[in-house]
Amino acid sequence: MHISEGVLSPAVLGAGAALAAAGTAIGLKKMDYDAIPRVAILSAAFFVATLIHVPVGPVGLHLVLNGLMGLLLGWAAVPAILTALFLQALLFQFGGLTVLGANTVIMALPAVVCFYLFRPLLRRPGIAQSVGAFACGFTAILLSALLVAVALISTGQAFLQVAELAVLAHIPVMFIEAVITLFIFLFLKKVRPEMLEDLYA
Amino acid sequence: MRKQTSPTIAGDSFLHRPLSAAGARLRMRDDEEILFDSGRRHPWKICYPWLIPILLCLCFLTPASPALAHRVLVFAYAEGDTIHTESKFVGSGAVQQGQVQILDQKTGKVFLTGTTDDQGKFSFKIPPEAAAQRLDLLVVVEASMGHRGEWQMKAESYLPTAETAAGAAPIAPGSAAAVAPAPEASTTPTPPVPPEIRAPAVDRQMLEDAMNKALERQLAPIKEMLTELTIHRTSLTDIIGGIGYIMGIFGLLAYFQSRKKKDS
Numbered sequence: 451m452h453i454s455e456g457v458l459s460p461a462v463l464g465a466g467a468a469l470a471a472a473g474t475a476i477g478l479k480k481m482d483y484d485a486i487p488r489v490a491i492l493s494a495a496f497f498v499a500t501l502i503h504v505p506v507g508p509v510g511l512h513l514v515l516n517g518l519m520g521l522l523l524g525w526a527a528v529p530a531i532l533t534a535l536f537l538q539a540l541l542f543q544f545g546g547l548t549v550l551g552a553n554t555v556i557m558a559l560p561a562v563v564c565f566y567l568f569r570p571l572l573r574r575p576g577i578a579q580s581v582g583a584f585a586c587g588f589t590a591i592l593l594s595a596l597l598v599a600v601a602l603i604s605t606g607q608a609f610l611q612v613a614e615l616a617v618l619a620h621i622p623v624m625f626i627e628a629v630i631t632l633f634i635f636l637f638l639k640k641v642r643p644e645m646l647e648d649l650y651a
Numbered sequence: 652m653r654k655q656t657s658p659t660i661a662g663d664s665f666l667h668r669p670l671s672a673a674g675a676r677l678r679m680r681d682d683e684e685i686l687f688d689s690g691r692r693h694p695w696k697i698c699y700p701w702l703i704p705i706l707l708c709l710c711f712l713t714p715a716s717p718a719l720a721h722r723v724l725v726f727a728y729a730e731g732d733t734i735h736t737e738s739k740f741v742g743s744g745a746v747q748q749g750q751v752q753i754l755d756q757k758t759g760k761v762f763l764t765g766t767t768d769d770q771g772k773f774s775f776k777i778p779p780e781a782a783a784q785r786l787d788l789l790v791v792v793e794a795s796m797g798h799r800g801e802w803q804m805k806a807e808s809y810l811p812t813a814e815t816a817a818g819a820a821p822i823a824p825g826s827a828a829a830v831a832p833a834p835e836a837s838t839t840p841t842p843p844v845p846p847e848i849r850a851p852a853v854d855r856q857m858l859e860d861a862m863n864k865a866l867e868r869q870l871a872p873i874k875e876m877l878t879e880l881t882i883h884r885t886s887l888t889d890i891i892g893g894i895g896y897i898m899g900i901f902g903l904l905a906y907f908q909s910r911k912k913k914d915s
Binding site: 452453454455456457458482483486487489490493494497498501533534537538541542598601602605612615 | 723791793795797798799800801885889890892893894896897898900901902904905908909912
Protein backbone atom coordinates (compact mmCIF):
# COMPACT_ATOMS: atom_id res chain seq x y z
CA MET A 451 0.00 0.00 0.00
CA HIS A 452 2.88 2.36 0.63
CA ILE A 453 4.06 3.94 -2.59
CA SER A 454 7.77 4.71 -2.55
CA GLU A 455 9.33 8.08 -3.05
CA GLY A 456 10.14 9.16 -6.58
CA VAL A 457 7.54 7.01 -8.30
CA LEU A 458 4.63 9.40 -8.66
CA SER A 459 4.50 12.53 -10.77
CA PRO A 460 4.45 15.97 -9.08
CA ALA A 461 0.83 16.51 -10.16
CA VAL A 462 -0.35 13.38 -8.35
CA LEU A 463 1.79 14.21 -5.32
CA GLY A 464 0.30 17.70 -5.18
CA ALA A 465 -3.26 16.46 -5.56
CA GLY A 466 -2.64 13.84 -2.87
CA ALA A 467 -1.19 16.39 -0.49
CA ALA A 468 -4.08 18.81 -1.06
CA LEU A 469 -6.70 16.10 -0.53
CA ALA A 470 -4.94 14.81 2.56
CA ALA A 471 -4.71 18.34 4.00
CA ALA A 472 -8.41 18.96 3.40
CA GLY A 473 -9.35 15.59 4.90
CA THR A 474 -7.15 16.21 7.93
CA ALA A 475 -8.74 19.61 8.47
CA ILE A 476 -12.23 18.12 8.36
CA GLY A 477 -11.14 15.24 10.57
CA LEU A 478 -9.63 17.54 13.19
CA LYS A 479 -12.72 19.70 13.16
CA LYS A 480 -15.01 16.73 13.66
CA MET A 481 -12.82 15.21 16.35
CA ASP A 482 -13.96 16.39 19.74
CA TYR A 483 -12.10 16.14 23.00
CA ASP A 484 -13.62 12.81 23.99
CA ALA A 485 -12.71 11.14 20.72
CA ILE A 486 -8.99 11.83 21.02
CA PRO A 487 -7.99 8.72 23.03
CA ARG A 488 -9.87 6.54 20.58
CA VAL A 489 -8.20 8.17 17.58
CA ALA A 490 -4.79 7.81 19.25
CA ILE A 491 -5.27 4.12 19.98
CA LEU A 492 -6.48 3.31 16.48
CA SER A 493 -3.64 5.32 15.01
CA ALA A 494 -1.21 3.23 17.05
CA ALA A 495 -2.95 0.03 15.94
CA PHE A 496 -2.63 1.12 12.31
CA PHE A 497 1.01 2.02 12.85
CA VAL A 498 1.83 -1.44 14.15
CA ALA A 499 -0.43 -3.40 11.80
CA THR A 500 1.04 -1.86 8.66
CA LEU A 501 4.55 -2.81 9.78
CA ILE A 502 3.89 -6.52 10.01
CA HIS A 503 4.41 -8.28 6.76
CA VAL A 504 3.32 -11.74 5.89
CA PRO A 505 5.30 -12.99 2.92
CA VAL A 506 2.45 -13.87 0.55
CA GLY A 507 2.64 -13.23 -3.14
CA PRO A 508 5.25 -11.12 -4.85
CA VAL A 509 5.46 -8.29 -2.37
CA GLY A 510 4.46 -9.50 1.04
CA LEU A 511 1.26 -8.29 2.57
CA HIS A 512 0.31 -6.42 5.67
CA LEU A 513 -2.89 -5.49 7.40
CA VAL A 514 -4.14 -1.95 6.96
CA LEU A 515 -7.15 -1.82 9.29
CA ASN A 516 -8.55 1.17 7.41
CA GLY A 517 -12.03 -0.35 7.28
CA LEU A 518 -12.04 -0.64 11.04
CA MET A 519 -10.73 2.90 11.39
CA GLY A 520 -13.44 4.26 9.13
CA LEU A 521 -16.04 2.32 11.05
CA LEU A 522 -14.91 3.59 14.45
CA LEU A 523 -13.61 7.05 13.61
CA GLY A 524 -15.31 8.42 10.51
CA TRP A 525 -13.48 11.51 9.31
CA ALA A 526 -11.05 11.34 12.22
CA ALA A 527 -9.46 8.35 10.46
CA VAL A 528 -7.65 10.83 8.18
CA PRO A 529 -5.54 12.54 10.89
CA ALA A 530 -5.02 9.16 12.54
CA ILE A 531 -3.63 7.59 9.37
CA LEU A 532 -1.63 10.69 8.50
CA THR A 533 0.07 10.66 11.89
CA ALA A 534 0.98 7.00 11.67
CA LEU A 535 2.27 7.29 8.09
CA PHE A 536 4.29 10.38 8.98
CA LEU A 537 6.04 8.48 11.74
CA GLN A 538 6.64 5.46 9.52
CA ALA A 539 8.19 7.68 6.88
CA LEU A 540 10.34 9.36 9.47
CA LEU A 541 11.41 6.34 11.50
CA PHE A 542 11.58 3.62 8.89
CA GLN A 543 11.80 5.41 5.51
CA PHE A 544 8.61 3.57 4.79
CA GLY A 545 6.80 5.40 2.03
CA GLY A 546 8.33 8.85 2.23
CA LEU A 547 7.67 12.44 3.17
CA THR A 548 6.88 13.65 -0.35
CA VAL A 549 4.42 10.80 -0.93
CA LEU A 550 2.87 11.23 2.50
CA GLY A 551 -0.20 12.99 1.09
CA ALA A 552 -0.80 10.45 -1.65
CA ASN A 553 -0.32 7.50 0.70
CA THR A 554 -2.68 9.06 3.24
CA VAL A 555 -5.36 9.47 0.58
CA ILE A 556 -4.87 5.90 -0.61
CA MET A 557 -5.53 4.51 2.85
CA ALA A 558 -7.78 7.13 4.46
CA LEU A 559 -10.18 7.91 1.63
CA PRO A 560 -11.59 4.36 1.58
CA ALA A 561 -12.02 4.60 5.35
CA VAL A 562 -14.18 7.72 5.05
CA VAL A 563 -16.08 6.36 2.04
CA CYS A 564 -16.83 3.11 3.86
CA PHE A 565 -17.95 5.05 6.91
CA TYR A 566 -20.68 6.78 4.91
CA LEU A 567 -21.41 3.77 2.72
CA PHE A 568 -22.08 1.32 5.52
CA ARG A 569 -23.43 3.59 8.23
CA PRO A 570 -27.08 2.93 7.27
CA LEU A 571 -26.41 -0.80 7.36
CA LEU A 572 -24.54 -0.64 10.66
CA ARG A 573 -27.39 1.23 12.30
CA ARG A 574 -29.83 -1.56 11.60
CA PRO A 575 -29.96 -4.28 14.20
CA GLY A 576 -29.30 -7.95 13.72
CA ILE A 577 -27.63 -9.61 10.78
CA ALA A 578 -27.56 -6.44 8.68
CA GLN A 579 -25.11 -4.92 11.13
CA SER A 580 -22.75 -7.87 10.87
CA VAL A 581 -22.92 -7.82 7.10
CA GLY A 582 -22.16 -4.10 7.21
CA ALA A 583 -19.09 -4.57 9.40
CA PHE A 584 -17.77 -7.39 7.20
CA ALA A 585 -18.35 -5.42 4.03
CA CYS A 586 -16.75 -2.34 5.57
CA GLY A 587 -13.46 -4.13 6.19
CA PHE A 588 -13.59 -5.80 2.78
CA THR A 589 -14.45 -2.75 0.70
CA ALA A 590 -11.88 -0.48 2.33
CA ILE A 591 -9.00 -2.67 1.12
CA LEU A 592 -10.55 -3.11 -2.31
CA LEU A 593 -10.84 0.66 -2.71
CA SER A 594 -7.28 1.17 -1.44
CA ALA A 595 -5.95 -1.29 -4.01
CA LEU A 596 -7.85 0.53 -6.76
CA LEU A 597 -6.54 3.88 -5.54
CA VAL A 598 -2.97 2.58 -5.78
CA ALA A 599 -3.69 1.78 -9.40
CA VAL A 600 -5.23 5.23 -9.97
CA ALA A 601 -2.18 6.92 -8.46
CA LEU A 602 0.12 4.90 -10.69
CA ILE A 603 -1.68 5.85 -13.91
CA SER A 604 0.38 9.03 -13.97
CA THR A 605 3.59 7.02 -14.19
CA GLY A 606 2.44 5.57 -17.48
CA GLN A 607 1.58 2.13 -16.18
CA ALA A 608 -1.59 0.70 -17.64
CA PHE A 609 -4.40 1.13 -15.14
CA LEU A 610 -6.15 -2.18 -15.70
CA GLN A 611 -2.94 -4.16 -15.39
CA VAL A 612 -1.87 -2.52 -12.13
CA ALA A 613 -5.40 -2.57 -10.75
CA GLU A 614 -5.70 -6.26 -11.50
CA LEU A 615 -2.38 -7.01 -9.85
CA ALA A 616 -3.11 -4.87 -6.79
CA VAL A 617 -6.60 -6.25 -6.29
CA LEU A 618 -5.54 -9.86 -6.81
CA ALA A 619 -2.62 -9.47 -4.43
CA HIS A 620 -4.87 -8.05 -1.74
CA ILE A 621 -7.66 -10.61 -1.89
CA PRO A 622 -6.39 -12.47 1.21
CA VAL A 623 -6.05 -9.17 3.07
CA MET A 624 -9.62 -8.22 2.15
CA PHE A 625 -11.02 -11.33 3.76
CA ILE A 626 -8.79 -11.17 6.82
CA GLU A 627 -9.62 -7.52 7.40
CA ALA A 628 -13.32 -8.14 6.86
CA VAL A 629 -13.28 -10.81 9.56
CA ILE A 630 -11.19 -8.68 11.93
CA THR A 631 -13.50 -5.69 11.45
CA LEU A 632 -16.54 -7.88 12.02
CA PHE A 633 -15.17 -9.40 15.20
CA ILE A 634 -14.01 -6.14 16.70
CA PHE A 635 -17.32 -4.52 15.86
CA LEU A 636 -19.34 -7.32 17.46
CA PHE A 637 -17.02 -7.38 20.44
CA LEU A 638 -17.33 -3.65 20.99
CA LYS A 639 -21.08 -3.83 20.59
CA LYS A 640 -21.22 -6.37 23.36
CA VAL A 641 -18.59 -4.98 25.70
CA ARG A 642 -18.55 -1.26 25.04
CA PRO A 643 -21.71 -0.29 23.18
CA GLU A 644 -21.24 3.33 24.20
CA MET A 645 -18.22 3.51 21.94
CA LEU A 646 -20.42 3.00 18.91
CA GLU A 647 -23.20 5.11 20.36
CA ASP A 648 -22.37 8.49 18.91
CA LEU A 649 -21.67 7.13 15.43
CA TYR A 650 -24.36 4.54 15.07
CA ALA A 651 -27.14 5.55 17.47
CA MET B 652 -55.54 -2.68 31.64
CA ARG B 653 -52.60 -3.33 33.91
CA LYS B 654 -50.55 -3.60 30.80
CA GLN B 655 -50.83 0.11 30.19
CA THR B 656 -50.84 1.41 33.71
CA SER B 657 -47.79 -0.29 35.11
CA PRO B 658 -45.08 -0.53 32.53
CA THR B 659 -42.45 0.61 35.00
CA ILE B 660 -43.03 -2.10 37.55
CA ALA B 661 -40.38 -4.49 36.56
CA GLY B 662 -41.11 -6.88 39.40
CA ASP B 663 -44.20 -8.48 37.91
CA SER B 664 -43.12 -8.19 34.36
CA PHE B 665 -42.46 -11.91 34.08
CA LEU B 666 -46.25 -12.39 34.19
CA HIS B 667 -46.66 -10.42 31.01
CA ARG B 668 -44.15 -11.17 28.34
CA PRO B 669 -44.66 -8.03 26.23
CA LEU B 670 -44.18 -5.96 29.33
CA SER B 671 -40.95 -7.63 30.28
CA ALA B 672 -39.52 -6.71 26.92
CA ALA B 673 -40.53 -3.10 27.42
CA GLY B 674 -39.08 -3.12 30.91
CA ALA B 675 -35.82 -4.55 29.69
CA ARG B 676 -35.60 -1.92 27.01
CA LEU B 677 -36.21 0.80 29.56
CA ARG B 678 -33.60 -0.51 31.89
CA MET B 679 -31.10 -0.89 29.13
CA ARG B 680 -31.57 2.69 28.09
CA ASP B 681 -30.96 3.79 31.68
CA ASP B 682 -27.78 1.75 31.76
CA GLU B 683 -26.56 3.23 28.57
CA GLU B 684 -27.20 6.71 29.74
CA ILE B 685 -25.29 6.15 32.93
CA LEU B 686 -22.36 4.63 31.10
CA PHE B 687 -22.40 7.35 28.53
CA ASP B 688 -22.52 10.05 31.18
CA SER B 689 -19.68 8.63 33.18
CA GLY B 690 -17.71 8.42 29.97
CA ARG B 691 -18.34 12.08 29.29
CA ARG B 692 -17.23 13.14 32.70
CA HIS B 693 -13.97 11.20 32.70
CA PRO B 694 -12.81 11.01 29.13
CA TRP B 695 -9.49 9.54 30.11
CA LYS B 696 -11.14 6.65 31.82
CA ILE B 697 -12.33 5.39 28.46
CA CYS B 698 -9.40 3.22 27.81
CA TYR B 699 -9.86 0.30 25.51
CA PRO B 700 -8.50 -2.69 27.34
CA TRP B 701 -9.33 -4.95 24.44
CA LEU B 702 -6.89 -3.14 22.22
CA ILE B 703 -3.94 -3.42 24.56
CA PRO B 704 -3.49 -7.18 24.23
CA ILE B 705 -3.93 -6.88 20.47
CA LEU B 706 -1.28 -4.18 20.25
CA LEU B 707 1.08 -6.14 22.45
CA CYS B 708 0.60 -9.29 20.42
CA LEU B 709 1.29 -7.36 17.24
CA CYS B 710 4.40 -5.86 18.83
CA PHE B 711 5.88 -9.17 19.83
CA LEU B 712 5.07 -10.78 16.52
CA THR B 713 6.87 -8.11 14.60
CA PRO B 714 10.55 -8.79 15.27
CA ALA B 715 10.07 -12.40 14.29
CA SER B 716 8.29 -11.62 11.06
CA PRO B 717 10.06 -9.96 8.17
CA ALA B 718 9.14 -6.34 8.49
CA LEU B 719 9.66 -3.66 5.92
CA ALA B 720 9.08 -6.01 3.04
CA HIS B 721 7.98 -3.05 1.03
CA ARG B 722 11.34 -1.40 0.86
CA VAL B 723 13.26 -2.31 -2.23
CA LEU B 724 16.92 -2.72 -1.64
CA VAL B 725 19.24 -2.37 -4.61
CA PHE B 726 22.89 -3.30 -4.54
CA ALA B 727 25.34 -3.04 -7.39
CA TYR B 728 29.00 -3.90 -7.81
CA ALA B 729 31.41 -3.95 -10.69
CA GLU B 730 33.35 -6.96 -11.88
CA GLY B 731 35.63 -6.20 -14.75
CA ASP B 732 33.62 -4.39 -17.39
CA THR B 733 30.30 -5.64 -16.11
CA ILE B 734 28.12 -4.23 -13.35
CA HIS B 735 25.98 -6.69 -11.48
CA THR B 736 22.88 -5.52 -9.66
CA GLU B 737 20.80 -7.34 -7.14
CA SER B 738 17.40 -6.13 -5.98
CA LYS B 739 15.30 -7.51 -3.24
CA PHE B 740 12.41 -6.66 -1.01
CA VAL B 741 13.82 -6.42 2.46
CA GLY B 742 12.77 -9.59 4.17
CA SER B 743 10.73 -11.29 1.55
CA GLY B 744 13.10 -12.02 -1.27
CA ALA B 745 14.05 -11.07 -4.77
CA VAL B 746 12.37 -8.48 -6.95
CA GLN B 747 11.26 -10.60 -9.88
CA GLN B 748 10.64 -8.94 -13.22
CA GLY B 749 11.46 -5.51 -11.81
CA GLN B 750 12.24 -2.69 -14.22
CA VAL B 751 15.86 -1.60 -13.93
CA GLN B 752 17.04 1.76 -15.20
CA ILE B 753 20.61 2.94 -15.30
CA LEU B 754 20.79 6.71 -15.14
CA ASP B 755 23.40 9.40 -15.08
CA GLN B 756 23.12 10.70 -11.56
CA LYS B 757 23.60 14.35 -12.52
CA THR B 758 21.50 14.74 -15.64
CA GLY B 759 19.10 11.86 -15.20
CA LYS B 760 19.87 10.58 -18.68
CA VAL B 761 18.89 6.95 -19.13
CA PHE B 762 21.75 4.79 -20.36
CA LEU B 763 19.95 1.52 -20.50
CA THR B 764 16.99 -0.37 -19.09
CA GLY B 765 16.37 -3.98 -18.30
CA THR B 766 14.40 -6.48 -16.29
CA THR B 767 15.54 -8.48 -13.29
CA ASP B 768 15.49 -12.25 -13.41
CA ASP B 769 13.88 -14.57 -10.87
CA GLN B 770 16.76 -14.04 -8.44
CA GLY B 771 16.37 -10.28 -8.72
CA LYS B 772 19.65 -10.03 -10.61
CA PHE B 773 20.47 -7.93 -13.60
CA SER B 774 23.90 -7.44 -15.15
CA PHE B 775 25.04 -5.06 -17.82
CA LYS B 776 28.21 -3.87 -19.51
CA ILE B 777 29.42 -0.50 -18.31
CA PRO B 778 28.12 2.05 -20.82
CA PRO B 779 31.24 3.33 -22.67
CA GLU B 780 29.92 6.89 -22.50
CA ALA B 781 29.67 6.76 -18.73
CA ALA B 782 33.10 5.22 -18.42
CA ALA B 783 34.72 7.81 -20.70
CA GLN B 784 33.27 10.75 -18.76
CA ARG B 785 33.62 9.05 -15.36
CA LEU B 786 29.95 9.63 -14.56
CA ASP B 787 28.33 8.58 -11.33
CA LEU B 788 25.60 6.09 -12.07
CA LEU B 789 22.24 5.69 -10.44
CA VAL B 790 20.59 2.29 -10.52
CA VAL B 791 16.82 2.56 -10.12
CA VAL B 792 14.67 -0.52 -9.72
CA GLU B 793 10.91 -0.27 -9.95
CA ALA B 794 8.95 -3.21 -8.64
CA SER B 795 5.22 -3.67 -8.94
CA MET B 796 2.68 -1.42 -7.27
CA GLY B 797 4.78 1.64 -6.75
CA HIS B 798 7.74 0.10 -4.97
CA ARG B 799 11.08 1.53 -5.89
CA GLY B 800 14.69 1.36 -4.81
CA GLU B 801 17.88 3.18 -5.75
CA TRP B 802 21.59 2.56 -5.60
CA GLN B 803 24.24 5.17 -6.27
CA MET B 804 27.34 4.01 -7.99
CA LYS B 805 30.27 6.41 -7.88
CA ALA B 806 32.61 6.41 -10.83
CA GLU B 807 35.51 5.33 -8.59
CA SER B 808 33.68 2.19 -7.54
CA TYR B 809 33.22 0.77 -11.01
CA LEU B 810 36.22 2.26 -12.80
CA PRO B 811 39.83 1.62 -11.87
CA THR B 812 41.21 4.62 -10.03
CA ALA B 813 43.41 7.19 -11.77
CA GLU B 814 46.65 6.02 -10.12
CA THR B 815 46.30 2.43 -11.16
CA ALA B 816 45.45 3.46 -14.68
CA ALA B 817 48.52 5.66 -14.74
CA GLY B 818 50.56 2.77 -13.43
CA ALA B 819 50.33 1.15 -16.86
CA ALA B 820 48.01 -1.54 -15.61
CA PRO B 821 44.61 -1.59 -17.23
CA ILE B 822 42.86 -3.72 -14.66
CA ALA B 823 39.70 -4.41 -16.54
CA PRO B 824 40.76 -5.45 -20.01
CA GLY B 825 37.44 -4.62 -21.67
CA SER B 826 36.91 -1.31 -19.93
CA ALA B 827 37.07 1.59 -22.35
CA ALA B 828 38.20 4.10 -19.77
CA ALA B 829 41.02 1.96 -18.53
CA VAL B 830 42.30 1.21 -21.98
CA ALA B 831 42.09 4.73 -23.30
CA PRO B 832 44.29 6.63 -20.85
CA ALA B 833 46.69 3.77 -20.22
CA PRO B 834 48.90 4.04 -23.32
CA GLU B 835 49.36 7.79 -22.86
CA ALA B 836 50.06 7.43 -19.20
CA SER B 837 52.63 4.74 -19.75
CA THR B 838 54.32 6.49 -22.62
CA THR B 839 54.64 9.99 -21.17
CA PRO B 840 56.81 9.36 -18.12
CA THR B 841 59.16 6.89 -19.82
CA PRO B 842 59.17 7.46 -23.57
CA PRO B 843 62.14 5.36 -24.61
CA VAL B 844 61.20 2.04 -23.10
CA PRO B 845 63.25 -0.89 -24.33
CA PRO B 846 61.17 -4.01 -24.89
CA GLU B 847 63.13 -5.98 -22.26
CA ILE B 848 61.93 -3.65 -19.52
CA ARG B 849 58.32 -3.81 -20.70
CA ALA B 850 58.07 -7.50 -20.02
CA PRO B 851 57.82 -7.25 -16.21
CA ALA B 852 55.07 -4.66 -16.68
CA VAL B 853 52.98 -7.25 -18.48
CA ASP B 854 53.66 -9.68 -15.68
CA ARG B 855 52.58 -7.11 -13.20
CA GLN B 856 49.41 -6.56 -15.16
CA MET B 857 48.62 -10.26 -15.13
CA LEU B 858 49.38 -10.40 -11.45
CA GLU B 859 47.08 -7.54 -10.72
CA ASP B 860 44.38 -9.13 -12.82
CA ALA B 861 44.63 -12.35 -10.90
CA MET B 862 44.71 -10.50 -7.60
CA ASN B 863 41.64 -8.55 -8.52
CA LYS B 864 39.77 -11.71 -9.38
CA ALA B 865 40.78 -13.35 -6.15
CA LEU B 866 39.87 -10.26 -4.16
CA GLU B 867 36.49 -10.01 -5.80
CA ARG B 868 35.82 -13.60 -4.95
CA GLN B 869 36.94 -13.12 -1.37
CA LEU B 870 35.12 -9.86 -0.89
CA ALA B 871 31.81 -11.07 -2.24
CA PRO B 872 30.55 -12.35 1.13
CA ILE B 873 31.69 -9.14 2.78
CA LYS B 874 29.78 -7.12 0.21
CA GLU B 875 26.76 -9.26 0.94
CA MET B 876 27.18 -8.62 4.64
CA LEU B 877 27.49 -4.91 4.06
CA THR B 878 24.21 -4.82 2.19
CA GLU B 879 22.59 -6.75 5.01
CA LEU B 880 23.97 -4.19 7.44
CA THR B 881 22.69 -1.21 5.49
CA ILE B 882 19.15 -2.49 5.97
CA HIS B 883 17.55 -0.88 8.94
CA ARG B 884 15.36 -3.60 10.30
CA THR B 885 12.43 -2.63 12.42
CA SER B 886 13.06 -3.45 16.01
CA LEU B 887 10.70 -3.61 18.92
CA THR B 888 12.21 -0.41 20.27
CA ASP B 889 11.32 1.41 17.05
CA ILE B 890 7.75 0.25 17.20
CA ILE B 891 7.23 1.05 20.84
CA GLY B 892 8.89 4.40 20.22
CA GLY B 893 6.47 5.02 17.37
CA ILE B 894 3.48 4.18 19.54
CA GLY B 895 4.87 6.54 22.15
CA TYR B 896 5.13 9.31 19.57
CA ILE B 897 1.53 8.75 18.52
CA MET B 898 0.31 8.91 22.10
CA GLY B 899 2.38 12.04 22.66
CA ILE B 900 1.02 13.78 19.57
CA PHE B 901 -2.56 13.04 20.48
CA GLY B 902 -1.84 13.90 24.09
CA LEU B 903 -0.70 17.34 22.94
CA LEU B 904 -3.83 17.66 20.87
CA ALA B 905 -5.96 16.75 23.85
CA TYR B 906 -4.10 19.27 25.96
CA PHE B 907 -4.74 22.11 23.53
CA GLN B 908 -8.36 21.11 23.10
CA SER B 909 -8.87 21.02 26.84
CA ARG B 910 -7.46 24.53 27.11
CA LYS B 911 -9.77 25.71 24.37
CA LYS B 912 -12.65 24.16 26.27
CA LYS B 913 -11.69 26.05 29.44
CA ASP B 914 -11.30 29.34 27.62
CA SER B 915 -14.69 29.20 26.00
